[in-house]
Amino acid sequence: MEKLSARALNRALLARQMLLARERRGVLETVEFLAGMQSQIPVAPYVGLWSRLLGFDPEELSRLMRDREVVRISAMRGTIHLLSAADALSFRPLCQPINDRGPYGKNVYRRALAGIDPGDFAASARALLEREPMTNARLGAALLERYPGYDPSTLAWAVRDGLALVQVPPRGLWGRSSQTTSTTVEHWLGRPVDPKPSPDAMVLRYLGAFGPASVCDAQAWSGLTRLAEVFERLRPQFRTFADAVTGRELFDLPDAPRPHEDTPAPMRFLPDYDNAVLGYEDRSRIITPEDQAALGRRNGYPAAFLMDGVVRGAWSLKLGKAGPTVVVSAFAELSDAEQEQVNDEAGKLVRFHAPGVEEYTVGFPRPQ
Numbered sequence: 001m002e003k004l005s006a007r008a009l010n011r012a013l014l015a016r017q018m019l020l021a022r023e024r025r026g027v028l029e030t031v032e033f034l035a036g037m038q039s040q041i042p043v044a045p046y047v048g049l050w051s052r053l054l055g056f057d058p059e060e061l062s063r064l065m066r067d068r069e070v071v072r073i074s075a076m077r078g079t080i081h082l083l084s085a086a087d088a089l090s091f092r093p094l095c096q097p098i099n100d101r102g103p104y105g106k107n108v109y110r111r112a113l114a115g116i117d118p119g120d121f122a123a124s125a126r127a128l129l130e131r132e133p134m135t136n137a138r139l140g141a142a143l144l145e146r147y148p149g150y151d152p153s154t155l156a157w158a159v160r161d162g163l164a165l166v167q168v169p170p171r172g173l174w175g176r177s178s179q180t181t182s183t184t185v186e187h188w189l190g191r192p193v194d195p196k197p198s199p200d201a202m203v204l205r206y207l208g209a210f211g212p213a214s215v216c217d218a219q220a221w222s223g224l225t226r227l228a229e230v231f232e233r234l235r236p237q238f239r240t241f242a243d244a245v246t247g248r249e250l251f252d253l254p255d256a257p258r259p260h261e262d263t264p265a266p267m268r269f270l271p272d273y274d275n276a277v278l279g280y281e282d283r284s285r286i287i288t289p290e291d292q293a294a295l296g297r298r299n300g301y302p303a304a305f306l307m308d309g310v311v312r313g314a315w316s317l318k319l320g321k322a323g324p325t326v327v328v329s330a331f332a333e334l335s336d337a338e339q340e341q342v343n344d345e346a347g348k349l350v351r352f353h354a355p356g357v358e359e360y361t362v363g364f365p366r367p368q
Contacts, residue, residue, distance in 0.1 A: 001240060001241060001242045001249075002241050002242070003241065003242045003243070003244040004212060004241045004242070004243065004244055004250065004258075005244045005245075005261055006244070006245060006284055006285050007261040007309075008244075008258065008260075008261040009212065009243070009250075009285040010261075010265075010285045010286060010309045010310065011258070011259040011260065011261055011263050011265070011309065012211065012212060012252075012256075012257065012258045012259065013210065013276065013285055013286060013309075014259075014265055014309050015257040015258070015259050015263075016208065016209050016210060016211065016256065016257065017034070017052070017209065017210075017276045018030070018034075018052035018053070019051065019052065019265070019266075019268050019276065019306065019309075020259065020263065020264075020265055020266070021266070022051075022052060022053055022054045023052065023053060023054060024053070024054050024055070025053060027049060027053070027056070027060045027061050027064060028064055028069055028070065028084060030049060030052065030053060031045075031049075031070055031082060031083070031084055032084045032086075032087060033208070033209060034209050034275070035087070035091075035202075035205040035206055035208070035209045035210075036075060036076065036081040036082060036083045036087060036091065036275075037049075037081060037082045037274075037275065038079065038080070038081060038082075038271075038272070038273040038274060038275055038278065039072045039080045039081055039082040039172065040079055040080045040272070040273055041271065041272040041273065042072075042171065042172045042177075043174075043271070044271035044272050044273060044274070045061065045082045045271070046058045046061060046174060046271075047269065047270075047271035047303070047349075047352075048270065048271045048274055049061065050349075050352050051268050051269055051270060051271075058174040058175075058352075059174060061174065062169075062173045062174045062176075065169050065172055065173060066169055066173070068085060068188060068189055069084065069085055070082055070083065070084055070085065071083060071085060071088050071166040071167075071185065071188065071189070072166060072167040072171070072172050073088050073092055073164065073165065073166045073167070073185060074092070074095070074099065074160070074164075074165070075088070075091045075092050075095045076091065076095060076098075076221060076222050076223055077098065077221070077222070077223035077278075078095070078098040078099055078101075078223055079273070080167070082172075085189050088164075088166070088185055088189070089185065089189065089191065089192070089193045089194050090193075090194040090197045090198070090201070090202075091197070091202060092164045092185060092193060093164070093193045093194055093195075093197045094197045094199060094202055094222075094224065095222070095223060095224070096164075097224065097225075098223040098224070099161045099162070100161070112150070112151060112154045113150065113154065113155070113158060116147055116150070118162075121143075121147075121158070121159075121162075122159075122162055122163060124143065124146055125139070125143060125159040125162070125163060126163060126184055128142050128143070129159075129163070129165070129182065129183045129184055129187070130183060130184055130187040132183075133168045133181045133182055133183040134181060134182065134183075135179050135180060135181050135182075136153070136156040136157070136160070136180065136182075137152075137156070139155075139156045139159060139182075140152030140153050140154075140155050140156035143155040143156065143159070160182070163184055164184060164185040164186070164193060165182040165183065165184060165185065166182060166183060166184070166185045166188045166189075167180050167181065167182055168181055168182065168183055168188065199224070199227065199230050200230055200233065200234055202222065203218055203227060203230050203231065203234060204234070204237075204253070206218050206221055206222070206279075207238075207251060207252055207253050207256070208253055208256060209279075210275075210279045210280070211250075211251065211252035211253060211256055212241050212250035212251060212252035212258070213250060213251065213252070213279075213280060214243075214248045214249060214250055214251070214281070214282070215227050215228045215231050215251075216248075216281040216282070217279070217280040217281050217282065218231075219281070220279075220280055220281035221275070221278070221279045221280065231251055235251075237253075237254075238251045238252060238253070238254070239251075239252050239253070239254045240252075243282075245284070246282070248282070265306070265308050265309035266341075266345075267305065267306060267307050267338070267341040267342060267344075267345050268305065268306045268345070269303065269305050269315055269345060269346075269349055270303060270304050270305065270306065270311075271303050272301065272302055272303045273301050274301075274303075274304070277295075277301060277304060277311060278301060286306075286309070286310055286311055287304075287310060287311040288310075291311060291312075291331050292311075294331055295311065295314060302314045302316075303315050303316065305328065305342070307334070307338055307341070307342075312330050312331060312332075312334070312338075313328060313329050313330035313331050313367075314329045315327060315328045315329065316329075317349065317350070317353060319353060319354060323357070323359050323360060323361065324350045324353070324354055324357060324360040324361070325360065325361045325362075325363060326346040326349060326350065326360065326361070326362045326363070327362075327363045327365065328342050328346070328362060328363065328364055328365075329365050329367075330364065330367055331367060332367050333367060334364065339364065342362065342364075343362050346360065346362045347360065
């Protein structure tokens with residue numbers, strides 16, 4: 001069995017994730033090819049698409065949201081993802097077990113909602129949300145009228161776990177900000193979720209965007225369990241490899257790109273929680289275990305930057321009155337040549353957020 005080095009796996013990941021070179025692809029096509037994009041932070045998909053696409057216009061993504069061709073919905077790992085409408089209707093029901101393991105499925109929620117019939121509760125919440133999209137606060141207050149004596153916040157959060165909800169615009173639109181307001185995905189899209197969603201199709205989509213990868217990698221990306229039986233069922237369709245370091249069996253689509261490990265990789269800014277970093281159990285192809293621990297201490301997984309294809313630190317952008325400032329916090333000192341790459345890409349990042357602005361500052365705090 002052919003062995004793949006960490007660097008070879010890195011180049012395969014960068015090729016699948018469109019991080020070796022910006023590509024000319026449609027926004028909807030890209031969101032679908034990537035099997036969704038993390039969207040806990042509303043601006044994250046915009047930065048992620050800017051890093052991957054030539055000539056990306058953020059208003060195009062906003063239009064797709066308004067036209068209900070893409071939605072922001074809890075899916076993989078029980079986290080908010082940007083998905084195409086078609087993927088939302090198939091991925092979300094596959095991911096319901098993740099929500100069932102969440103707060104509503106825990107004993108603390110069962111006790112807090114004791115005495116409420118689950119079927120009646122779900123029907124009541126659905127009727128309210130399909131009458132008009134609601135914030136958590138409004139939903140909790142409305143449910144309290146039907147279920148007096150319960151905690152309204154608990155009632156609202158239980159609905160978020162139990163029903164497939166989309167966060168509706170203007171939340172998530174470029175340059176806009178609003179409270180999280182939700183309705184059911186079925187109501188928003190005007191059609192039901194897939195009654196028999198295919199885990200096989202999800203695994204194939206995952207490998208297309210993240211392969212070569214192991215069963216455990218796919219489970220870490222999705223949050224699902226027992227995917228080994230899916231991989232075994234699909235094994236005849238796969239090409240298999242061995243991780244040169246760990247010996248793990250890796251699966252991939254036969255004709256998917258796997259560039260030579262010496263392929264050059266440009267400096268790139270990734271948004272918060274980008275799946276290029278979070279899409280694996282073993283993330284060593286893109287970040288060292290030591291740097292992963294350091295990045296994870298910065299409020300989850302903040303916006304990171306890649307140098308030669310691997311995470312070298314975090315970044316932030318501040319658009320203040322004194323002018324834009326990009327703060328680049330590297331794990332270790334960057335060379336002059338690396339700082340020059342960062343400066344060049346930072347200028348493009350600033351102009352993406354603030355077209356026409358030419359003056360900006362790039363700060364390099366001393367690594368701690």
